[in-house]
Amino acid sequence: VGNLGLTLLICQAGMDMDFATLQEIGPIGTLMAFVGSILPISIAFALSYTALGLDLDSALAAGCSFGPTSAGIAMNVLEHCGILKTKIGQLVVAIAVVDDILALVVLSQLRALTADTVTVSSVLIPIISALLWLFVGGAVALYFMPTVLDKLGKVEQSVASSMTQCIHKPESNNNQDKVNQMWHILPLLLALLPATNFSEASYLMGAFLVGLCFCQNAQASQDYDLQLNQIIPWLMRVFFGATIGFSVPVTLFNDATVIGQGFLISLALLGKMAVGPLLTPVLRENGRRFDREHLKDCAIVGFSMAGEAEFAFLVAGFGLSEGLLTTETYASVVFAILLSTIVSPVLLQSTLSVFSEEPSETAEGNNPLNTPDEEEEKKPNSGGGDPESKERSTNHGGSSIFSTGNTPEEIQDEG
Numbered sequence: 001v002g003n004l005g006l007t008l009l010i011c012q013a014g015m016d017m018d019f020a021t022l023q024e025i026g027p028i029g030t031l032m033a034f035v036g037s038i039l040p041i042s043i044a045f046a047l048s049y050t051a052l053g054l055d056l057d058s059a060l061a062a063g064c065s066f067g068p069t070s071a072g073i074a075m076n077v078l079e080h081c082g083i084l085k086t087k088i089g090q091l092v093v094a095i096a097v098v099d100d101i102l103a104l105v106v107l108s109q110l111r112a113l114t115a116d117t118v119t120v121s122s123v124l125i126p127i128i129s130a131l132l133w134l135f136v137g138g139a140v141a142l143y144f145m146p147t148v149l150d151k152l153g154k155v156e157q158s159v160a161s162s163m164t165q166c167i168h169k170p171e172s173n174n175n176q177d178k179v180n181q182m183w184h185i186l187p188l189l190l191a192l193l194p195a196t197n198f199s200e201a202s203y204l205m206g207a208f209l210v211g212l213c214f215c216q217n218a219q220a221s222q223d224y225d226l227q228l229n230q231i232i233p234w235l236m237r238v239f240f241g242a243t244i245g246f247s248v249p250v251t252l253f254n255d256a257t258v259i260g261q262g263f264l265i266s267l268a269l270l271g272k273m274a275v276g277p278l279l280t281p282v283l284r285e286n287g288r289r290f291d292r293e294h295l296k297d298c299a300i301v302g303f304s305m306a307g308e309a310e311f312a313f314l315v316a317g318f319g320l321s322e323g324l325l326t327t328e329t330y331a332s333v334v335f336a337i338l339l340s341t342i343v344s345p346v347l348l349q350s351t352l353s354v355f356s357e358e359p360s361e362t363a364e365g366n367n368p369l370n371t372p373d374e375e376e377e378k379k380p381n382s383g384g385g386d387p388e389s390k391e392r393s394t395n396h397g398g399s400s401i402f403s404t405g406n407t408p409e410e411i412q413d414e415g
Contacts, residue, residue: 002243005235006072006310007207008228011189013075013093014211015221016085019142022215025091025281030134032091032279033069033098036305037106039271040066047265054329057114061319064110065333066268068103070309070341071096071204072239077345078304081352087283088297092304097208101130103311104202107318114322126200133201133209141212149184149213181220182227188213239310247313248338252331261328262335269306269340276302296355303351307344312337 045063048054054062074092078084084093108126112118192206214220252258276298277290284293316333319325325333 001235002239002241003310005232005239007189007193007204008232009075009236010071010097010204011185011207011211012224012228012232013071013084013097014208015214015224017090017093017212017215018085018087019216021087021090022094022142022212025087025094025283026138028279028281029091029094030098032275032301033095033102035279036069036095036272036275037067037099037102039274040268041106041271043271044265044268047267048329051264052261052329052332058319058324058326058329061110061315061322061324062265062329062333063268064103064106065312065316065319065337066265066271066308067099067106068308068311068315069096069099069272069305070307070312070344071100072236073307073309073341073345074304074348076236077348078300081349083300083352088300091280091283092301095301095305097204098134099305100204100311101134101202103315104200105130107311107315108200110315110318110322110324114324129199129201130205133196133199133205137205137209138212141209142215145213146216149217152184153181181214181217181223185210185214185220185224244309244313244341247317247334249327249331249334252327253335255328255331258328258331259335261332262339265332266336266339268336269308269343272305272308273302275305276300292355296351299351299355300348303344303348306340306347308337308340312340 041063043063044066045059048059048062049056052059052062071093074096075084078089078092083089105126109123112122112126115122188210189207192210193203194206196206196209197203214224280294280298280301282289282294283297287293290298313334316325316330316337319333320327320330
């Protein structure tokens with residue numbers, strides 16, 4: 001039930017993607033996802049092999065647990081803060097989806113390498129399948145399916161119109177359009193979820209591709225929200241409270257060694273956070289690297305990627321079931337993953353709260369991007385030169401704000 005909520009949420013994320021923005025951030029998002037998987041896996045592998053004293057196979061299994069990014073955590077926080085549909089929000093969604101695909105590829109490689117007989121097909125099929133779904137499937141969803149769905153909708157509308165021609169109900173066309181959009185979404189979900197899963201790619205990739213098919217259809221997004229807006233939040237509560245909660249070995253957390261090793265291996269999350277300042281592009285027009293807006297975007301990307309949940313538990317559980325991880329090591333890895341699910345949303349919400357508060361000293365007159373005309377308008381007026389300035393000063397108690405002669409309302413408007 002929890003995974004159903006995650007699937008519907010990922011589909012909604014694909015549907016909310018802006019086509020032009022996706023074309024802009026798609027390549028860099030894929031690169032950031034690859035780097036955001038390699039860095040933490042490498043750090044966790046090095047820590048497990050050197051500090052924890054694990055052998056190569058066990059260290060690799062522990063390291064691979066830190067590759068995924070929790071799409072559920074990032075999307076819930078970003079949606080709550082109202083920036084999920086912005087450029088930076090859609091960049092985070094793209095990174096999280098690709099990261100989950102890479103996590104399943106890594107898991108399939110672990111299964112292939114731990115099998116009794118290692119074959120070329122068992123190693124190559126998951127990689128080829130993931131790449132085909134990502135690039136070919138994404139291209140079909142963005143460039144081919146909208147045309148097909150538009151023509152199909154016109155045919156259905158024509159048939160419905162001919163069937164109700166004897167009844168004059170002009171408003172029925174809009175209702176029929178809404179029903180048609182949901183009937184298009186559900187069959188595609190039922191088709192692509194098993195297709196991507198059985199081809200050894202991520203079933204979440206199938207959900208995301210279904211959403212992409214409708215990202216250029218505003219009516220589909222409205223219908224989806226109307227039908228499922230009340231259901232998805234409850235399913236996500238089940239996901240976090242049960243699907244993830246039941247994976248936590250609470251009884252093993254009374255061992256100080258387990259907790260200490262968990263804190264140590266959680267340093268691998270720094271590899272996720274480093275992707276923010278290293279690779280986050282400048283998304284604001286006329287923006288510069290490491291200005292205020294870019295620093296905010298770097299923090300959002302880094303802290304969003306630091307959250308690990310569903311697939312991280314899956315990889316760690318596989319390592320335990322195959323004997324690659326001992327019970328104590330598994331508990332330490334799960335503790336580090338659980339720590340990320342707590343720290344990531346707290347840091348992300350704190351970042352958004354801090355950057356949402358503009359500095360009180362920052363006035364538009366100090367903005368280096370202002371035009372000469374704007375600067376001229378913001379020059380201080382002399383005490384007796386401008387009658388309007390005197391009148392404003394008189395009406396507001398004779399005081400001036402920042403020595404500009406402007407009223408607080410005008411300064412707020414300028415800001």
